Amino acid sequence: MRALKGVSFDLLAGEVHALLGENGAGKSTLIKVITGAHQPDGGSIEINGEQVAHLTPASAHKLGIACIYQQPALFPDLTVAENIGLRLEPSSPLKKVNWPARRTRATELLQRIGAEISPEAEVRSLSMPEQQLVEIACALGAGARIVIMDEPTASLTQKEQHLLFAVVKDLRANGVGVIYISHRLDEIFQLADRVTVLRDGESVGTHAIGARVCDPQQSKTTKNAMESPKAEFDSTSCGSESRAPEMNESSLIKLMVGREVSAIYPPSESEAGNVVLSLKHLGCSAGGVRDVSLEVRAGEVVGMAGLVGAGRTELARVLFGITPADSGEILLNGERVTINSAQEAVAHGIAYVPEDRRRHGVILEMPIAHNMTMAIHRRIFPGAWLRFGAEKQLALDFIHNLGVKAYGTEAPGGSLSGGNQQKVSLARWLATKPKLLILDEPTQGVDVGAKSEIHKIIRHLAKEGLAVLMISSDLPEVLGMSDRIAVMRGGTITAMLPGKSDAHEVMAAALGQKEGAE
Amino acid sequence: MLLIFLAIAAPAFFQPQPLLSLLTREAPTLVVACGMAFVIISRQIDISVGSQFAVCCVCAGLLAAKGWPMPMVFLAAISLGAIMGALNGWLVAGIRLPSIVVTLATMVMWREALRWKRQGEFVNLPDGMQWLGLSQVGGQWTLILVALVLLVVLAMATKHLSAGRFVYAVGTDAEAARLAGIRPQLTTFSVFVFMGALVGLAAMLNVVQSPQVDPKSGSGLELKVIAAAVVGGVAVSGGRGKLWGVFVGLLLLACISPALTHLHVEAYWEKAIQGAIILLAVVADGLRTRKQRS
Numbered sequence: 001m002r003a004l005k006g007v008s009f010d011l012l013a014g015e016v017h018a019l020l021g022e023n024g025a026g027k028s029t030l031i032k033v034i035t036g037a038h039q040p041d042g043g044s045i046e047i048n049g050e051q052v053a054h055l056t057p058a059s060a061h062k063l064g065i066a067c068i069y070q071q072p073a074l075f076p077d078l079t080v081a082e083n084i085g086l087r088l089e090p091s092s093p094l095k096k097v098n099w100p101a102r103r104t105r106a107t108e109l110l111q112r113i114g115a116e117i118s119p120e121a122e123v124r125s126l127s128m129p130e131q132q133l134v135e136i137a138c139a140l141g142a143g144a145r146i147v148i149m150d151e152p153t154a155s156l157t158q159k160e161q162h163l164l165f166a167v168v169k170d171l172r173a174n175g176v177g178v179i180y181i182s183h184r185l186d187e188i189f190q191l192a193d194r195v196t197v198l199r200d201g202e203s204v205g206t207h208a209i210g211a212r213v214c215d216p217q218q219s220k221t222t223k224n225a226m227e228s229p230k231a232e233f234d235s236t237s238c239g240s241e242s243r244a245p246e247m248n249e250s251s252l253i254k255l256m257v258g259r260e261v262s263a264i265y266p267p268s269e270s271e272a273g274n275v276v277l278s279l280k281h282l283g284c285s286a287g288g289v290r291d292v293s294l295e296v297r298a299g300e301v302v303g304m305a306g307l308v309g310a311g312r313t314e315l316a317r318v319l320f321g322i323t324p325a326d327s328g329e330i331l332l333n334g335e336r337v338t339i340n341s342a343q344e345a346v347a348h349g350i351a352y353v354p355e356d357r358r359r360h361g362v363i364l365e366m367p368i369a370h371n372m373t374m375a376i377h378r379r380i381f382p383g384a385w386l387r388f389g390a391e392k393q394l395a396l397d398f399i400h401n402l403g404v405k406a407y408g409t410e411a412p413g414g415s416l417s418g419g420n421q422q423k424v425s426l427a428r429w430l431a432t433k434p435k436l437l438i439l440d441e442p443t444q445g446v447d448v449g450a451k452s453e454i455h456k457i458i459r460h461l462a463k464e465g466l467a468v469l470m471i472s473s474d475l476p477e478v479l480g481m482s483d484r485i486a487v488m489r490g491g492t493i494t495a496m497l498p499g500k501s502d503a504h505e506v507m508a509a510a511l512g513q514k515e516g517a518e
Numbered sequence: 519m520l521l522i523f524l525a526i527a528a529p530a531f532f533q534p535q536p537l538l539s540l541l542t543r544e545a546p547t548l549v550v551a552c553g554m555a556f557v558i559i560s561r562q563i564d565i566s567v568g569s570q571f572a573v574c575c576v577c578a579g580l581l582a583a584k585g586w587p588m589p590m591v592f593l594a595a596i597s598l599g600a601i602m603g604a605l606n607g608w609l610v611a612g613i614r615l616p617s618i619v620v621t622l623a624t625m626v627m628w629r630e631a632l633r634w635k636r637q638g639e640f641v642n643l644p645d646g647m648q649w650l651g652l653s654q655v656g657g658q659w660t661l662i663l664v665a666l667v668l669l670v671v672l673a674m675a676t677k678h679l680s681a682g683r684f685v686y687a688v689g690t691d692a693e694a695a696r697l698a699g700i701r702p703q704l705t706t707f708s709v710f711v712f713m714g715a716l717v718g719l720a721a722m723l724n725v726v727q728s729p730q731v732d733p734k735s736g737s738g739l740e741l742k743v744i745a746a747a748v749v750g751g752v753a754v755s756g757g758r759g760k761l762w763g764v765f766v767g768l769l770l771l772a773c774i775s776p777a778l779t780h781l782h783v784e785a786y787w788e789k790a791i792q793g794a795i796i797l798l799a800v801v802a803d804g805l806r807t808r809k810q811r812s
Contacts, residue, residue: 374698377680
């Protein structure tokens with residue numbers, strides 16, 4: 001799988017350039033290439049007009065590239081001054097620390113960005129935005145010309161956002177180029193000069209935003225990261241870009257989604273029956289889920305869309321009793337239930353095929369037969385005495401029914417391909433004879449062939465009367481498979497859409513735009 | 519291989535009498551090593567077994583001296599071990615503390631409490647206690663048999679009981695096991711309790727070998743059983759290993775000392791060689807895992 005296929009991107013000094021794209025569009029990979037963490041296998045990178053052959057994290061640092069991540073990477077037990085010192089002072093284990101100089105520098109840097117933080121404060125005692133400010137101070141102190149901010153406002157309150165925006169504007173005024181990644185379109189319109197949209201690892205367009213015109217004379221940083229030799233070097237000048245047609249939110253969302261839902265998805269054949277699962281104002285503060293109301297009927301596939309971190313997996317974990325709910329109600333077949341552990345969830349007929357199958361779905365060292373019976377020991381092995389014959393028969397049945405490609409029931413889970421592992425994980429849960437099946441990213445990292453097989457299996461299960469709740473970040477999959485679509489954002493369901501919805505509508509809801517914003 | 523080498527270099531090693539007493543001496547160690555295998559497979563460690571062993575030995579001796587009947591003494595020792603194991607298990611599984619720290623603390627605690635209480639005094643056992651009231655050879659064979667039968671039963675149980683498979687699952691990945699509806703905390707707790715019970719039984723197998731109980735017995739036991747498990751192919755990273763391997767590992771380690779004597783090498787080398795063998799086993803395992811990953 002190629003994460004980046006051909007990205008052309010340029011950043012000017014003194015501009016805020018937003019980077020926008022769906023989950024998995026290649027934003028993080030692009031950042032990793034720019035910071036030297038990953039090596040591109042094609043294309044070129046130029047900084048200040050000079051081609052950079054081999055970018056490593058250390059050389060990126062030297063060239064003035066700094067990245068501020070969502071979770072600041074500071075040492076919590078050290079003071080602000082010590083953290084800044086560690087980043088900026090040339091280190092040698094025996095070098096004497098000049099404490100007054102360290103403190104003075106920290107104070108200066110913090111003042112420059114207008115942060116009211118004491119250099120003596122322990123980082124542990126700082127709030128998340130304050131820690132981000134310390135990171136920005138480090139970047140400034142290192143003389144960064146290019147500052148990358150990866151969803152900096154994800155955990156900030158409104159007030160803290162304004163503080164951060166002021167700092168970003170200040171950086172821009174000082175001639176620093178800022179690459180700003182965010183899912184919040186309103187922020188991008190407030191802050192950015194230009195925006196580049198990534199889709200499926202390609203840049204699908206760079207557009208000016210608003211009436212702001214950037215000054216071509218300041219253009220001294222040009223970057224270009226490409227992973228495909230056929231992609232052409234893009235040296236668009238600022239002047240022409242700023243005259244590009246003005247973008248509005250709706251057209252940006254269209255650019256992000258872009259694809260047509262292909263017809264490869266099997267059609268829905270099932271009729272929705274009784275309500276199997278009904279949630280009423282369900283919340284779990286530990287899991288960041290709040291006020292979720294949802295119904296899933298027998299024979300129905302309800303797709304769950306949303307951006308990473310919107311609370312979808314967290315909701316699944318609440319339903320499966322891993323982080324039990326602390327407010328609201330769960331009704332199964334009309335009866336109110338409490339689910340406080342995975343065992344209780346299984347007893348109620350809930351099955352959860354987890355997201356990270358290599359880590360949590362299949363025990364790689366164990367034979368697939370053992371993996372498949374893992375959740376049903378009590379039922380098929382009365383008296384806790386294993387019956388290998390029964391186990392083998394069950395495994396053979398599943399291997400046959402789900403089309404698992406393995407050399408036998410004794411093959412270790414780790415020897416299977418991703419798609420087949422997913423089928424084993426699915427078999428384990430189907431063996432519990434559930435009424436509600438929760439699938440979390442069922443086809444992530446699975447090749448195309450196995451993917452459509454899994455889709456057929458899901459359809460078949462729904463037809464047999466299973467209620468299916470399918471979490472997926474693959475938008476075409478959600479659109480193609482779902483009878484109804486629940487969109488989550490910020491830990492709650494923000495929209496319920498019919499299955500034949502438009503990608504644009506789903507994306508707009510996931511991003512927090514009002515429906516029909518066009 | 520070592521045994522063949524010994525057979526050629528030191529035939530005296532294979533005379534029945536020394537071999538019998540060697541196996542008898544190692545019978546309690548084998549029982550503890552089986553328990554340790556479960557602990558390590560579940561990705562934990564218990565270094566307090568030596569101290570638990572000493573406490574069980576002394577208490578069993580005291581109860582026997584008070585005139586308790588033999589079966590009651592056995593039961594008491596096993597229960598006491600299980601209780602001490604439960605303490606470890608509660609701290610590790612219930613409060614989720616790292617097992618190395620917990621058992622380090624209980625190791626020192628039990629050992630020092632015993633020293634303070636008994637002041638290093640030996641406990642004299644009543645007549646009829648030694649060798650379970652049998653002849654020496656009969657007693658020796660009985661002890662060996664008990665240990666071997668236990669080994670076979672446990673090895674079978676690991677394979678044929680749900681519980682055995684749960685231990686492997688939890689040791690491989692506790693979170694994956696939890697998502698599969700297993701209770702990792704309960705499994706871990708049970709493993710520690712079982713470990714303690716086996717220590718209690720092992721203590722009895724040790725007590726009946728002599729007319730007195732040494733309050734220092736069991737010192738260094740934890741190292742020996744961990745070594746046996748690791749040498750026998752139980753992965754320190756959890757989830758992998760077989761009891762048969764532990765048996766072979768223990769035999770190998772147990773042979774070092776007499777082998778050295780027969781080969782006229784100074785006995786000081788024993789620990790060094792033990793250490794080297796453990797290191798070798800761990801390195802081999804590490805290399806194998808790294809190969810699998812790449």
